[in-house]
Amino acid sequence: MFLQIVSSGIAIGCIYALIALGFVLIYKASEVVNFAQGDLMMIGAFLVYSAVTHFHVPFIPAFLIAVIIMAVLGKGIDRLLLRPLVGEQAFALIMATIGLGILIRSIGGMIWGYDTFSFQAGITDRPVRMGSVALSSVHIWIIAVTLLLIVGLYYFFNRTKTGVSMEAASQNQLAAYLMGIGVKKVFSNIWAISAMVATVAGVLLTPLQFLNYNMGFVGLKAFPAAVLGGFGSIPGAIVGGIIIGVSESIAGVYLPEGFKEIFAWIILIGVLMIRPEGIFGIQERKRV
């Protein structure tokens, strides 16, 4: 029983982790907090849903099409909304992404309506026996895909020239310019990657939750996850997401009604009080 609670916590935690990863990638590169990340996830999930149910595209191609559309959308947001705001105060950037989130949500509502849809995303839920415990195949699926994506991203950002140059541009913009790295292109690609990760998160979330234009609010839970991991740390986002997911699902079973929903926020406030830089956070380093 306990193992099942933990595995379902890890599964939902993986979704938080992926959304938090989207926050972190963009924040690390451009110091913009993208409050629209959850809403991007909603659009990604609906694109797959529409392709499969309305256009009868098989699941895998539908998913790939959605990922490509989302990458273009991410680049578009960077180009049209954020590039003109470069150099503005952090406040303006935050308002811009909050506004963007509301805009995306409303457009999602206009296109797909305000109902909830059930969508299995090609995965059927059946119990998988592992020794004495039965785990849900959906949970295993979510964890496996997340793991695969993280390994892929790790490889990209650490082993490929393009990936390392993006990492470099996130760490020192001036130096990146002087190496001949196209910093604007890097930001645009980071937005594309973030939107693609959001699509994966959205598709993974659909077997757990109904599709709805409001589903982006799950993204709010990813925010404590990112803070817990140390905003700006990729491993932090993942560990933070999983901690939030697991503790939330334990709280849902062992604590009184209602605690499940607020547990992420209790953790957030606790982290900010005790260790504001997060688990993997780096205290500001002064260059000597």
Added chain:
Amino acid sequence: MAILQVKNIEVSYGPVNVAKGISFEIEEGSIVTILGANGAGKTTILRTISGLIEPEKGSVEFEGKPIHGLEPEEIVKMGISHVPEGREVFPDLTVYKNLMMGAFIRDDNQAIERDLERIYNYFPILSDRKEQLAFTLSGGQQQMLVIGRALMSRPKLLLLDEPSLGLAPLLIKEIFEIITRINQEQRTTILLVEQNARMALSVAQHGYILEMGRMVMDDATEKLQANEDVQEFYLGMREEGIRGARRWKKKKQWR
């Protein structure tokens, strides 16, 4: 032949004029230094050359082609590498990856490997530390890293902004020796901006003196070293007056 010609550039940050019509040129294969106090406009000149700032007026020509107004990445590709002031490493990348980022614009992998060996030869400490993250290096090692990284793009012209800033005298000497070696062995033209006038004049062949956004003097470095004003204001040598007292309100000749 002049590899770089700067003609009459004017730059201002808001209402503040920092470069008020600066002109100078650099002979191919030489080391040229620009001396000047804080705020004279030295860094602005380098930033204008490497494309970080666009001048309001004037032109910058590299190998006869105008480059002002181009993006920094295009200028790097043409063969100008800028080592900015303040040891701008990629703090959370390893020394090796920092160096490889210097070769970002190149794809000739074998030649890159050879250049990497050459950099390790100039700065053996970087080879010892290649798997360490750059922020863990000392100031001097970071300075070596950024110079090495700049060389990885195989520049024809290397711009160095205050490489001696905040370093111990022994390290300064070492870094200047390597700068001279790079110039002689690779035939890399070097523009060196410094406050450490003594060192800069000893390695450069030609020097410019920049004050308040204007070039006030330029000459071969031997002549500059012999110049009274340069001696007093940049080399800190005292001139003993007849009464043994120093004229404390002395005017510079070029004012």
